[in-house]
Amino acid sequence: MPELPEVQTVVNTLSPRLLGRTICGVDHARREVVRPCDFNLAGALRGRVVTGLTRRGKRIVFALDDGNRFYIHLGMSGRLTVERDDAPVQPHTHLIVTLGPQQLRFVDPRRFGGVFWMGKDSDGADMGPEPLGLRVHQLAERLSKTTRAIKNALLDQTLVAGLGNIYVDESLFAAGIHPLAPADKLSLEDVRRLNRAIKVTLRRAIRHRGSTLRDYVDADGEAGGFQLLHRVYGRESQPCRACQTPIQRIVLGGRSTHFCPKCQKEKKRGLLRFACRG
């Protein structure tokens, strides 16, 4: 579930509850949730103060007072909540960080997520740029280098960091671009609309505290509200909100892909490469 807007919402709701707090205890039931898997997380965290909490792509990055950092990735079904230490522990709770009477709890039934130790210097150099700060020429340049369908390209975290299945579909709809359009065949005008569409879509989703399909909640346990405003995702065969044409679903790269066949026509496009001095 968790893509950029959900992860940002978790960070926003987590911050006031964690910043400046001292970690007094760490329990992890499964050592596989921590990477590297032989790392002594409890030893590294006990006694430390949480000095920073930020988002990078879909990662939640924790900064500590000794200069070390680690990040948590929620995978498909991860939840990160702050609860009283006497609250019942849910099934599939893999990590509990105790900060006084409150505990940070990581629950992840499908176990696609994890806790990743970064140390003092590692940064997300393996990830693409943040979509909310992305410039048109930057996006065009990156898209011009791949022939893949635009849907698959945008899901690639090394191309742009933070988009997932829902927000790629929603952004492509908002930009009027067919998900199968080859990335390097978009016109510069297409990319301009796409860049705007991505930002508008993500900002609206953050304002509505993300989309809850099944598992997602923020740090306070609250569900998001943006799923009610989806224009294409999960709306197969329902009328397009713009033109009433039934929304289509196809499978692309193993992922469900939703679009309006009328608003997102497959058409002849330019060669982005020529527009990018490359």
Place this chain on the structure above:
DNA sequence: GTCGATGTTATCAA
């Protein structure tokens, strides 16, 4: 009971 689908991504083979 079985099958297929679910928001992610590391890994493997073509």
Place this chain on the structure above:
DNA sequence: TTTGATAACATCGA
């Protein structure tokens, strides 16, 4: 090199 398929896992609904 690039990219498409697959696997990792648990749960839910048809």
